Amino acid sequence: MNIEHHKWFSPNLNREMELKVYGHYGKPTLVFPCAGGSFHEFEDFKMLDAISNYIEDGSMKVFTIGSNDNQSWLNKDISAAERGKRHNDYDRYVVREVVPFIHDHVKSPIPILCMGVSLGAY
Numbered sequence: 146m147n148i149e150h151h152k153w154f155s156p157n158l159n160r161e162m163e164l165k166v167y168g169h170y171g172k173p174t175l176v177f178p179c180a181g182g183s184f185h186e187f188e189d190f191k192m193l194d195a196i197s198n199y200i201e202d203g204s205m206k207v208f209t210i211g212s213n214d215n216q217s218w219l220n221k222d223i224s225a226a227e228r229g230k231r232h233n234d235y236d237r238y239v240v241r242e243v244v245p246f247i248h249d250h251v252k253s254p255i256p257i258l259c260m261g262v263s264l265g266a267y
């Protein structure tokens with residue numbers, strides 16, 4: 146299986162963010178991690194194994210990203226308003242950085258399937 150690791154400085158989050166890409170072709174699928182999770186937890190928890198046939202046969206191309214939950218909803222040291230602001234920063238990161246990256250990677254502005262569990266499902 147083709148696996149790529151990408152990393153860049155996010156101006157929306159003001160820090161480096163990483164993601165992984167699994168597969169060579171197929172429906173772009175964006176995977177959000179569990180609460181406070183990282184870009185590699187989908188692989189770490191063997192979830193990738195459950196869909197590997199779809200990745201291998203070119204039905205899916207999976208993109209896994211990290212969360213910002215530790216700087217937003219899980220950060221009890223800041224106000225609720227600041228947690229919300231930081232979550233909005235994450236939304237901008239996804240919309241303005243990750244989605245264009247995926248569209249560029251698949252060479253098409255086609256719709257992206259999204260999945261996640263826990264806070265990642267939110």
